[in-house]
Amino acid sequence: MKRMLVGLAATAVVVTGTAAALSMGGKSDTAAASPPPQATADIVRGGLTDTTSLSGKITFTGEQAVRGHIAGTITAVAAPGRVLRQGQALYRVDRKPVVLMYGKLPLYRPLRQGVKDGPDVRQLEKALKALGHGKDVTIDDRFSWATARAVRAWQKRAGLPQTGVVDAEQVVFLPSKIRIAKADVAVGDSVSPGRQVFTVTGTDRLVHLDLDVADLALARKGAMVKVELPGGGTVAGKLVTVGAVATSREGDATIDVGVRLARIKSGLADQTPVTVLLESISRRNVLSVPVEALLATADGGYGVEIGGRVVPVKTGAYGGGRVEIFGPGLEPGMKVGVPAT
Template identity: 50%
Template sequence: MSRRGLIASAAAVLLIGGGAAAVALLVPGEGAVAGGGATPLPPATAAVQRGDMVDTLTVSGVLGHGAERPVVNSAGGTLTALPAEGAVVRRGGELYEVDRDPVTLMYGPKPMHRTLELGVSDGADVRHLEKNLKALRHDLKVDDHFDWSTVNAVCAWQKAAGLPVTGEVTKSQVVFLPGEVRVQALRAATGTTVRPGQTLLTVTGVGKIVTVQLDAGRQSLAEKGAPVQLQLPGELELTGKIAAVGTVAKPAEDGASTVEVRVTLDDPAKAGTLDQAPVSVELQSETRRDVLSVPVEALLALRAGGYGVEVVEGSSVRVVPVKAGIFAGGRVEVSGDGLTEGMRVGVPAT
């Protein structure tokens, strides 16, 4: 078999990890055919190109709605109603019922820790309650003070919600969560007796996101706001952006440490009804600007070590040693003395 035939039949060894690849080829000599004589022209050539190259790393993720959050009950009695799994509950909506009294969702960064009533000390929790009442179209001034305008607004809300009208708000009536939620799972059944401190259901965010448990050693590859490519089941390809990168490493089952990376979809509707589905996430691991590159199959392994390319100039062929850089999109970054943009290098026939 000819030297170029050996090259054409040799497989490119793809080193999966950051999209890296290398071609390991046995070359009889540099500038000569085995047995002597001039180097024959290769069956095909490709241009040396100059431009930007982006190396990538593909990792596994899960398409869902993010981390589950428990909804902790503060009422005691009989559980008389629960939402359906997958239901979305918004501000002022009912999360569940105890003794036929609804427990309402309101938005706030922290759980309620006390009863809010006339005479209670000023605090951020009062302000959050008033902001919710205002958003539910009840008339009051929003501040940190629980005054008579707050009492009147609470009474109006309780009447509209079907709660006993008392003018005070207890932990058994309201659950504060950061925003609207989607019911992920039910942890109790209607008709059972429930107690304070019991988790009755778990919720997630409403929007679909992809969650990746990324090896902590590769955290630098995930930059907030960076674009990513996603491949879902059924060959469905989507795009997204990194929304958050965890800062605390957590131990994984294999003994490694990981950080959580969350990716939002540019067009969530394209994901359809998929939930808890495996996803391949392509991260940009390295970008090289204004570099020379050749097709991966143009690389030759030199007898003395390292790599080279066959530069074709008219009817002559010479081997130029090169240093290989990153691999991306079937090309490899190369640098070497005398190598310039536009040169033709030998490649196997296609």
């Protein structure tokens, strides 16, 4: 896993006076001061963030298989990548369309006048209304005469025999609009009930990550992240799914994580590689200096050069090439020595 440190912009607070005027209590037990630096940088007060960089891919949600319920010859089929909405034909068998309607329940029985006590009837009536049929239809659990009339009107427009009966040879119920991910049949193929004809997905795009189980603490559901796109540029994202079961791949245990993009840029195809920055540490209102300002001291610690002498400091979070520092008398705006660039 590649790791990268990213720092938030910090606003320096300039303090009057010079670093040379700093009065540090007590005598330093550090090694002799290093030679005068060739350059200086400010001690800055602001935010510091440590993030982890992960490789991911843009995917579409809700992949599932669609199977046929009719025998015959495929005479038309929707192309991969196409988005289909309610009322549109997924494919045609012997020139008869199999139409998409919205509903969560599969069409498990023929629906005709007199059928009742079923949410399948309700979802059919709701779909007919949405498609502009069934002005007089009451959306309930009973297939009425008015429902049968609405079905015949829909069948006429769809190019189906006007029987007033709906079955799985005519309609596929899916919860919402779908995207054709893969067509498993082609024009001219013979099909029979039960054969897979499509792999479909939803139209929402997520960034999929395989997160090491050891880094699971980074996956805070609802957290905002940054997504770096190919060719430059970033998009905000939100962590929306965290898998509950680890998967072992090549000896490494990982968890599936999904990030929803705040906006979708054109040209981002399925499986487009991206980089996601997950925040692991975020510190606010801290003092920091460039990492290269740190000097090793004789006692194994660190110091920074201020006014020609090495002042001992303790370090905290790292991010964006900066490091959080602690120590008596440190103030924002003081100058610390750094190597010349």
